[in-house]
Amino acid sequence: MNREDYVSMLAKQCVHCVTKPCQVGCPLNNDTTGFIALAREGKFREAYELLSKTTVLSSVCGRICPHEKQCQGMCVKRVSYEEVSIGEIEAFIGDKALENHWQEKLNLPNKKKRVAVVGGGPSGLTCAAFLRRKGYPVTIYESHDYLGGLLYHGIPDFRLPKDLLKKVIDSILELGIEVKYQETLGKTFTLQDLEREYDAIFLGIGANISNKMNIPGEDLVGVYGGNELLETQGHPDYTDKVVVVSGGGNVAMDVSRTIQRMGAKKVYVVYRRSEKEAPAEAKEIEDARKEGIEFLFQNNIVRVVGTDVVSGVELVRTKLVSKENSSRLVPVNIEDSNYILSCDYVIMAVGSKPDESIVSSLGVACDSNGKIIIDESGHTSFEKVFAGGDVAGVKGTVAFAARSGRNASYAIEEYLNS
Numbered sequence: 001m002n003r004e005d006y007v008s009m010l011a012k013q014c015v016h017c018v019t020k021p022c023q024v025g026c027p028l029n030n031d032t033t034g035f036i037a038l039a040r041e042g043k044f045r046e047a048y049e050l051l052s053k054t055t056v057l058s059s060v061c062g063r064i065c066p067h068e069k070q071c072q073g074m075c076v077k078r079v080s081y082e083e084v085s086i087g088e089i090e091a092f093i094g095d096k097a098l099e100n101h102w103q104e105k106l107n108l109p110n111k112k113k114r115v116a117v118v119g120g121g122p123s124g125l126t127c128a129a130f131l132r133r134k135g136y137p138v139t140i141y142e143s144h145d146y147l148g149g150l151l152y153h154g155i156p157d158f159r160l161p162k163d164l165l166k167k168v169i170d171s172i173l174e175l176g177i178e179v180k181y182q183e184t185l186g187k188t189f190t191l192q193d194l195e196r197e198y199d200a201i202f203l204g205i206g207a208n209i210s211n212k213m214n215i216p217g218e219d220l221v222g223v224y225g226g227n228e229l230l231e232t233q234g235h236p237d238y239t240d241k242v243v244v245v246s247g248g249g250n251v252a253m254d255v256s257r258t259i260q261r262m263g264a265k266k267v268y269v270v271y272r273r274s275e276k277e278a279p280a281e282a283k284e285i286e287d288a289r290k291e292g293i294e295f296l297f298q299n300n301i302v303r304v305v306g307t308d309v310v311s312g313v314e315l316v317r318t319k320l321v322s323k324e325n326s327s328r329l330v331p332v333n334i335e336d337s338n339y340i341l342s343c344d345y346v347i348m349a350v351g352s353k354p355d356e357s358i359v360s361s362l363g364v365a366c367d368s369n370g371k372i373i374i375d376e377s378g379h380t381s382f383e384k385v386f387a388g389g390d391v392a393g394v395k396g397t398v399a400f401a402a403r404s405g406r407n408a409s410y411a412i413e414e415y416l417n418s
């Protein structure tokens, strides 16, 4: 069966509920049942145009959104374990639009007021696209010499092919967006420079500094932050080495699979809760397992062992208990269950935060975790300045980052017209 027939077959599984729970589950509020109905009739261009009202990232989100936790997780057919594969349908429509160059061609006079977008990840790209579609001249300032943010340097090629991502980004830039590469806010220019030059500013600079576990031995040679490893590709040689990855989310899955594919002898993923509570999608865990990664659930790293260089980790087993004021089961270390696991490298993948040296220099109000405080429209404490995505603590997925960029574009438009 070719891909088009397969997707039409998937689309026929939708029962088109009136209440549209899948749309409610989509952070971008895509008209899910609407585009599926069009896909069912083979009207892919119309389906693409409907999707374009809410997103510019269909080929991306169709592939890497945690669908089980978002749209598909709300599908009424899920009760019979047959939810509609919404992601696959969306990805096909997005890909078909790229192949056939269906993207909107702008034929608008440029508005006078200009907007700067800092950061070319999903939040910045989406904000820039939606503002550009309204005729605002937009310039993206990006510290790397490429765009995409974590879509490019976080999510590995085996989950989101780089050539496809490049086509998605090119289709956004074709709207007429200017990009200034290798320009870093807080280093090569300041927020005040932008405030002088532009009428509004959107900050979408992400939060890609790995959290520390604050345990003994964390500063030994051989301990790495998972986010930085993926971003900088500063991997050591893993040949014949044993690697322990700490964490149970996306970063832990992507970094462990990347390291396994780079030739490590053995990769362990250590997570203090159970498999069921792990933030990574069940499919990601299954794929990692198939690639030979061994999971040590309900284990906690309490110390990195070694003198100057890592030689192992000390683990303790945990039990999960319910606690008042906590919606999740809480892991508690089991006394005298400690043991040592020998290894050569330890990778911390236990969450991330914004770059404090940059964010604190901006002067905008931040919370105690160093994230920029925004109101419901994305406005920061500075009049001209809006923010969204990971740097503003917006739920940590691509679709949520894109939504915050899109919604900030609406607020920026309102601000520019006020």
Ligand SMILES: Cc1cc2nc3c(=O)[nH]c(=O)nc-3n(C[C@H](O)[C@H](O)[C@H](O)COP(=O)(O)OP(=O)(O)OC[C@H]3O[C@@H](n4cnc5c(N)ncnc54)[C@H](O)[C@@H]3O)c2cc1C
Pocket (backbone or CB within 6 Å): 064, 065, 066, 118, 119, 120, 121, 122, 123, 124, 141, 142, 143, 144, 147, 148, 149, 150, 151, 154, 155, 183, 184, 185, 186, 204, 205, 206, 207, 208, 227, 230, 250, 251, 254, 255, 358, 388, 389, 390, 391, 395, 396, 397, 398, 399, 401
């Ligand atoms: C390994 C990994 C895997 C993930 N997997 C998934 C997944 O499967 N599904 C999912 O939905 N989410 C996933 N996520 C989360 C998702 O990628 C992020 O939530 C999303 O990319 C956040 O978008 P953003 O635009 O806020 O920031 P980012 O994607 O981080 O983009 C920020 C951009 O700003 C640039 N920048 C940073 N500082 C400056 C500066 N000072 N000046 C100029 N530019 C700057 C950066 O170079 C970057 O291009 C994953 C995250 C990681 C780390």
